[in-house]
Amino acid sequence: MIALAVRMEYQFNRRDVLRLGAAGTVVASTAGVLGSGLLAACSTAGPGAGTPAGTSGGAGLVFLADQLSQTTESQAMRTQVLSGFTGGSVDFISFSETSKFITQVVAQAKAGAAKVDVIGGLQGDFVSLQAQVPLRDMSDVIGQLADRNFPRAYLDLAKINGAYRFVPWITASYLMVASKQALRYLPAGANVNALTYSQLLAWGQALKKATGRAVLGFPASPDGLIKRFIQGYLYPSFTGGLNTTFNSPAAVTAWQWFQQAWAVSNPQSPTYAFMQEPLQSGEVWVAWDHAVRLINALKSAPGQFVAFPAPIGPKGRGYLPVLGGLAIPTTSKNVAKASQLISYLTESKTTATMLNAEAWFPPTGPGSLPPGLAPGISDEATAIQATVSSPATIPAQLPVGLGAQSASYDKVFVDAFTAIAINNAPIPATLTSQATTLQGILQTANAACWKPDPVGSGVCEVG
Numbered sequence: 001m002i003a004l005a006v007r008m009e010y011q012f013n014r015r016d017v018l019r020l021g022a023a024g025t026v027v028a029s030t031a032g033v034l035g036s037g038l039l040a041a042c043s044t045a046g047p048g049a050g051t052p053a054g055t056s057g058g059a060g061l062v063f064l065a066d067q068l069s070q071t072t073e074s075q076a077m078r079t080q081v082l083s084g085f086t087g088g089s090v091d092f093i094s095f096s097e098t099s100k101f102i103t104q105v106v107a108q109a110k111a112g113a114a115k116v117d118v119i120g121g122l123q124g125d126f127v128s129l130q131a132q133v134p135l136r137d138m139s140d141v142i143g144q145l146a147d148r149n150f151p152r153a154y155l156d157l158a159k160i161n162g163a164y165r166f167v168p169w170i171t172a173s174y175l176m177v178a179s180k181q182a183l184r185y186l187p188a189g190a191n192v193n194a195l196t197y198s199q200l201l202a203w204g205q206a207l208k209k210a211t212g213r214a215v216l217g218f219p220a221s222p223d224g225l226i227k228r229f230i231q232g233y234l235y236p237s238f239t240g241g242l243n244t245t246f247n248s249p250a251a252v253t254a255w256q257w258f259q260q261a262w263a264v265s266n267p268q269s270p271t272y273a274f275m276q277e278p279l280q281s282g283e284v285w286v287a288w289d290h291a292v293r294l295i296n297a298l299k300s301a302p303g304q305f306v307a308f309p310a311p312i313g314p315k316g317r318g319y320l321p322v323l324g325g326l327a328i329p330t331t332s333k334n335v336a337k338a339s340q341l342i343s344y345l346t347e348s349k350t351t352a353t354m355l356n357a358e359a360w361f362p363p364t365g366p367g368s369l370p371p372g373l374a375p376g377i378s379d380e381a382t383a384i385q386a387t388v389s390s391p392a393t394i395p396a397q398l399p400v401g402l403g404a405q406s407a408s409y410d411k412v413f414v415d416a417f418t419a420i421a422i423n424n425a426p427i428p429a430t431l432t433s434q435a436t437t438l439q440g441i442l443q444t445a446n447a448a449c450w451k452p453d454p455v456g457s458g459v460c461e462v463g
Helices: 014-023 071-084 098-111 123-130 139-144 152-158 180-185 197-211 226-239 249-263 276-281 295-300 335-345 348-358 377-389 403-422 427-445
Strands: 002-006 061-065 090-094 118-122 167-172 174-179 286-290 305-308 317-319 322-327 393-395
Touching: 071 090, 071 348, 098 123, 098 403, 118 123, 118 335, 123 152, 123 322, 139 335, 152 167, 152 322, 167 335, 174 180, 174 226, 174 276, 174 377, 180 197, 180 305, 197 249, 197 286, 226 249, 226 286, 226 317, 226 403, 249 403, 249 427, 276 286, 276 295, 295 305, 295 377, 305 377, 317 377, 335 348, 377 393, 403 427
Parallel strands: 002 061, 002 118, 061 090, 317 393
Antiparallel strands: 118 322, 167 322, 174 286, 174 305
């Protein structure tokens, strides 16, 4: 049986764990390793797929993901993206936290288990995995997919310890979306495609004065991605770094900005996970979020909203490109079938379907997108292209090499945000306290620095 495990950023609840337990796939949970069986209820049999997984035949594929765990996303993945695969039926299941994903893949590898044939995740996941278990050299598969024209920048990220450890699969980023009725309140001379953090703050203040409401919004719920705003946008834009500048004077300035911005943000922001919903309801007029979590607003009313890059700070425009990849474990006994699935998932027709259905871009760059995109997709592509092509861009990376410490690492930034922005705690004292915690986490993980900090060897030193 082929199993595809994908780690990104959503919830994997107890019900999903129990359902997965029927799949013949061993999954590590906080309680230990689960039993076997199959998730027949989620089977997606494509044309000519043969016997659905979970019935006799044993030819089905189990596709574990967490980026697409919302009901509509999962349905689209099963009925639109995976339904065209002719190499066997596919059971699509959501997976959750980085640490659980890492634990599962490592446990499978160390046990010599052959239940998992393809693993998928973000670039940082593969760095963490390679530090614990050997990953297969994917050079042969990448060579077979030369016509995909993967950009050199993505191939460079796929190369870990001197070899390609994954095949670029999907990419996305974060951006801003505003209701067009908010544009009249932009500061004089401001251009949304070249907006500064100072102008964004002034815009939020002007909107509150004009409407009597705070209509700036951030995804600050426990399931929101406020941590990525802080890590990939706020810190690089104000400090030029992240861990090495965590407790710097420039970081204090960044948090002072956020305190002021939070004062003109919708008070319901701590409940927002996906900013597309408050944009559509009119609760929020200007929002930052992941492209996938904004797309429904743009799709549902493309004439009412405008998409544009995140702001520029004193050091430049920090931004966080997200690259997902696919790999084959060294224990796989189904390399040919696994390669077939990877080939299918990277075909132009499949990536176009993925883009229209899920708003995940193919790893070819926004300038090489297929024609006939759904409403809103082209708007996001334009905004991402404006971000990438900006001369002031400071590219960051998702946390790299943290393994089981990933959740603890993110918590440092969420705790700092809660204390400073929400509770108005003193900034220097909060950063000093959290810096000690942060250094301990990096030390435990033995994690080196990653971009935008200077990349090097040895444990990253918090500054």
